[in-house]
Amino acid sequence: MSGIINNREYRQKVLKEIILELHNGKSVDEVRKRFQELIKGVSTKEISEMEAQLIKEGMKVEEIQRLCDVHAAVFKGSIDQIHHPEKEEGHPVSVLKKENEAVKNYIQSHLTPNLEEIKKSDSHSTRLKLMENISMLFDLDKHYSRKENLIFPYLEKYGITAPPKVMWGVDDEIREALKECKEVINSANKTPNEITEKVESTLKRIEEMIFKEESILLPMCIDTFSEDEWLDIESESDEIGYCLISPSEKWKPKRENVEEKEKSKLANENSEGYIKFDTGILRVNELSAILDTLPLDITFVDKDGTVKYFSGGSERIFARTRAVIGRKVQNCHPPASVHIVEKVVEDLKSGKKDHEDFWLHMGELYVFIRYYAVKDNKGEFIGVLEVTQNIKEIQEITGEKRLIE
Structure with missing residues (x-):
């Protein structure tokens, strides 16, 4: 049986079946059990190829996008991550990861305590704090825009089209969810439970996107882009801006004079x-x-x-x-x-x-x-x-x- 499981083509087939089963209504737990039994390791390249094949076979990008959070949750903890050396200070990969870390720290130190507070006492001041927190997270738009406008074009240049399409769609959904959070917080007839539910579901999507970037997108880019291409991405990043932090220094590839x-x-x-x-x-x-x-x-x-x-x-x-x-x-x-x-x-x-x-x-x-x-x-x-x-x-x-x- 192990010979079959290790067969790459068979594994690709199983991966597609898992996504289709989720699409057809199977629970995450059912799929996860099958995944753990039959799949020993999934590379980022195979995930990309799987999604591309599903689109090629006629599945709409929107449908894969709708399943994106679900299959990310299934893959989470199961991907054989490629251990790349840490990038130098100011490198686009390093900056994206530091922004993700800043977002997670901000959620933990500011948003989570304020959500706990509103559960205990629905006050005007607590709602104002939450509004400020959500406004800060709107900075994610810069992070996503750099990814969409600077990184995705290079992926598409190399024929990697499915992951950018799916991920861009989810980015837009997160942007919209953040707007809806502000509307819910600002609505007097919304209860603390409704506010908490909306904000927590949005934070979950943000955290899932961080996982997908660091476990799927960035390893794929590191394996694909040349140093010149990373340099072009870095040189244009300032124009779009950064999320919550700014690079402490410009990235300068080592070279001989x-x-x-x-x-x-x-x-x-x-x-x-x-x-x-x-x-x-x-x-x-x-x-x-x-x-x-x-x-x-x-x-x-x-x-x-x-x-x-x-x-x-x-x-x-x-x-x-x-x-x-x-x-x-x-x-x-x-x-x-x-x-x-x-x-x-x-x-x-x-x-x-x-x-x-x-x-x-x-x-x-x-x-x-x-x-x-x-x-x-x-x-x-x-x-x-x-x-x-x-x-x-x-x-x-x-x-x-x-x-x-």
Whole structure:
């Protein structure tokens, strides 16, 4: 039986059945019992795939959204969480987690005592305190907005569409529930029990969302996004704002100052800005213009894996910013593809290959990517050159052209 349980496809099937059983009216306890008997571990990736498959099979996003809190409660405590190292201060993941912690602390230190107080004495002052508490929790809108507008687009870029749709819907429901809390608290004909019930149900939804973010969403993002993408998310976060807290410092990925490092090595460049080659001599600005004029994206990574240069042509296929200079090449790719990059570099560095080629369709572009082993005049490996070109127009060339038209 254990062989069946450990079969990934079978487990995926069981997961979908669990959600459908809940949808068809089975109790949480019944489903939880089956879950504990048949499922030994569920990865965040499988949850994403399960929800995507349900949508693909015709289940409306709204229906999965309605079940979201229920299946989160079932999965809670049962997910084999991937233990990622803690992110540095100011990293978007660190900030989101600290906001979640601040929300939980605020609920425990302010809202919970005031709910206990209103159960004992329904006074105007206690209602005012609760109104203030709920108003503070409206700060969650900034937390959710950063998630929805900065993180979800990157997930969708990688084809992960179901979790963002479901989670955004639940975010909106929490926003609406907070508004309803204020209305109930502000209504003179609502009893303390009605107020408590509404507020507690909303707090439960907030706590469930915190769980889903930290156990499902963030591990999925950590496994998917490159460091450059996290840097873009961080750079735009200030504009939306933060929930209850603000980052104590800006996140700065570790990188090497290659410009300073290389100043002492440029022995071939004289004080007038010339570079002497075996086959000629060029001014620095001439060389830069030549490289930028080529219809290619060029990126050079040195033998230690540090990005040292990229060309600045006007029609780059893959976006680059100066922030990439000094970065380790592994940090410029999503974690899921890092092993491919490392294998390419290893093959080129060892001499097993002189180049490695890839080609793919990107919308109307047909992109050809070639990685070259770069060696000095002694044949020693000094780095990797990535050359990217749109070859669609080249492929379409036919016949001959010998004259200027």
